[in-house]
Amino acid sequence: MSNTDFVLAVEDLTVSFDGFKAIDNLNLYVDRGELRVIIGPNGAGKTTLLDLICGKTKASAGSIKFKNQEMTRLPEHMIVRAGIGRKFQTPSIYENLTVFKNLEVSYPRGRGVFGALCFKCDDAVQAKVDEVAGMIGLADCLDLEAGLLSHGQKQWLEIGMLLMQDPELLMLDEPIAGMSARERELTADLLNRICQNRSVIVIEHDMDFVARIAHKVTVMHQGKILAEGSMDKIRSDPRVIDVYLGH
Amino acid sequence: MDAIKSWLGRSGLASVAILAVLLLVVFPLAMDSFRLNLVGKYLTYGFVAIGLVMLWGYGGVLSLGQGVFFGLGGYAMAMFLKLEASDPVSTKIQSTPGIPDFMDWNQLTALPWWWEPFNSFAFTLFAVVAVPVLLAFIVSYAMFKRRVGGVYFAIITQAVALILTVLIIGQQGYTGGVNGITDLKTLMGWDIRTDEAKTLLYFLTAALLLGAILLCRWIQLSKLGTLLLAMRDKEDRVRFSGYDVSMFKVFAFCLAAALSAIGGAMFTLQVGFMSPSFVGIVPSIEMVIFAAVGGRMSLVGAVYGALLVNFGKTYFSETFPDLWLFLMAGLFIGVVMAFPNGLAGLYESHVKPWLARRKQAPAPAGTGGEPPAPTTEPAHKPATVATATTAASATSPSLGTKISSQSV
Known part of the structure; x- marks a missing residue:
């Protein structure tokens, strides 16, 4: 496992639950400033992969290096630090707290x-809250x-809570699930803006949305990477059409 | 005056001020020394109850073993008082004078080494807090680091309560066994059995309790308080915001333990003995009932809960000794089913809106049906101003009121 320039280098990652390999010998490299979208059929292991990277699930084997620092042994809060x-699906x-408190509590x-x-x-906290609240439209x-927020606003708020921490790698699990068409558009703009000085990994099913935001797409299938590349390349890949885009 | 009023309202301290007047002025004037001492005893449970507000209400961690910490604090104080009461002169009829009487009855011939430090009052004060906190830290660190929580944690705290009771009863020679440590007389030469001493101890308890409420209120208003609420709501989100959730729970548990222990120490001083009957499972569950009845999100409510339930307990157990436990159980079930946020919750949901309606009702009546014309009719001016201010305070739910409305 050599050191790399990648912000995130996942190598030979495997996790098995009672013998079932949810992630099987997976390699994934994410560049600085890149917006990567992971797609794949249900049960492909997309969410599990994010769980592994953020430490929610412990890997059975393999390594996850973030800026050349091994993450697999660290507790969750150290990985965040x-x-x-990580945004959840x-x-x-925090529904009982105000939007302001939600953001303030997330300040690192x-x-x-x-x-x-x-x-x-x-003032520094106040300024950051105002800046982020402006970005997410709240x-x-x-x-x-x-x-009391709408579903879409809640999704934005959670993204805002992550932005409060200025993470170098942001992982979003289906950020537009349940959003209206207009909200999807706004979210795409938001993602395009926030990936300017950080790397972002997004899991998504909506192919139009993927096309709008993705720099590069990774297709997962049965815990492995099936294909990787630009949106056009993925769309024309016969294997991807077969297992996912298909019919 | 208005500035003070608004500050009290904002920080939610108005209810603390009312409680302070009740405890420090009304009760001492209205009650004789015997009743006041009884209230003082109930107030010691108030410490446990506000600890549970922080731990259970805010932190979302239910402990059914607070009696352990109440007991440890109480025993630490009792050990000091017992040693002072066991000077060689007053124990000269024992076969080994100078050691506590129960040790002598159990054929001990020397003071155990771990009793020695309790000759020092300074050490005792330290131990009252430090011993329970240390135990709380060990138990909670071991559990929360392994992500044991909820019902499992509650069961483990019950087990600890049971273990400690069995240990105290079994080690009669060292602990006084099932009788506990009795016959306590003086504190640094000051007789704690006189009415005068009991009154003074009542005021000390009340003052400490009010101080503890203010401390907890400060913690609730700090970021730590917000985090406790956030953890109760979405624990994973807090964890994945870079916080070590387990350490915050450990802190809440240690805080609740320290408060309980102070309550226990004040209990020993006022009641004059400490026994395993305040340590075990049943008293620990009763302590949870105090907080539940008063309202587990409200510090002041929890104190009222402790006072009311204990008044009820004293009254009913004198009048219907056989029925008391059933009444207690019925009360707990009733509270949980009918008003889960306790008396304080009832106040928030029923009394407060009613008060607000009463307050607002006369104002629009004064301005009449037609729109006011203040330039031509100066007589109407005060009424319009009053409506404007009540409307403003009603329509701007600022952050401060939002938080205070769900607590204190």
Whole structure:
């Protein structure tokens, strides 16, 4: 496992659940500033792959290097602190707190017990909250309880919570699920903007949306990588058509 | 005056101020020394209850073993008082004078080494908090690092309560066994059995409790309080925002343990003994009921819960001794089924809106049906201003009120 220029280098990654290999000897490299979309049929192991990278699931074998630093042994919160942010499939926000509090809590300072006790919402935090709220289009809803947001707004809020941490690698699991056409458009714009100084991995099914955002597409099938390349190349790949795009 | 009023409202401290007046002025004036001492005893359970508000209400971690920490704090204090009561002169009829009487009855001939430090009052004060916190840290660190939570954690805290009870009862020579540590007389030469001492201890308990409420309120308003709420809601999101969730739970558990222990120590001082009957499973569950009845999201509510349930317990157990446990169980089931947020929740959902309606009702009536014309009719001016301010306070749910409305 040599050092690389890639922001994320996944090599020979395997995870098995009771003998079933959900991820089987997988290799994946993501460049700096790249927006990678992972597609594939249900059960291909897409979400499992993100779980492995962010530490939610522990790998059976193989390595995950983030900026040449091994991640497989680190606890989840250390992986986050290294600079990997993860958005879950269903919007995972703090429904009882206001939008402002949701963002403020995600600010990467005062992360220890006593740090959190002494944490003060100073100008830097306020400015960051305002900046991110503007990006995700929730600047007018800061005092609103997050549970009252629409589904699409909740998805944006969770992306905003990740942006508060300025992660170098952002992983989004089906960010447009349940969104209206207009919201999808806005989300595509948002993703195109936020990948300018970071790498982003997106799992998505909507091929039009994928075409709008993807720099490069990886197709997964049965825990392995079936194909990888530009959108056009993927669309014309007979194997991809066979297992996924098909018929 | 208005500035103070708005500050109290914003930080949610108005209810604390009301409680302070009740505890420090109304009760001492209205009650005789015996009743006041009884309230003082109930207030020691208030410490446990506010600890549970932080741990259970805010942190979402139910502990059914708070009696362990209450007991450890109480025992630490009792050990000091017992040693002071066991000076060689007053114990000269024992076969080994100078050691606590129960040790002598159990054929011990020397003070065990771990009793020695409790000759020092400073060490005792330290141990009252440190021993329970250490145990709480070990138990919770081991559990939360392994992601044991919810019902499993509650069961383990029950097991700890049971183990400690069995240990205390079994090691009679070292702990006083099932009778506990009794016959406590003086604290640094000050007789704690007099009415005067009991009144003073009542005020000390009340002041400490109010201080503890303020401390917890401060924690609730800090980022840590927000994180506890966030963890209860979406634990994974907190974890994947770079926080070590287990350490925050450990902190909440240790905080609840420390508060319980202070309550236990004050209990020993006021009641004059400590026994395993305050440590085991049943008292631990009763402690959860105090918090549940009062409202597990409300610090002040939890104190009222502790007071009410204990008043009820004293009253009913005197009047219908056989029925008390059934009443207690019925109360708990009733609270959980009918009003899960306790008395404080009832206040928030029923009394507060009713008060707000009453307050708002006269204002529009004053302006009448037609729109006011303040330039031509100066007499109407105050009424319009009043409507404007009530409307403003009603329509702007600022962050402060949002948080305070679900707590204190």
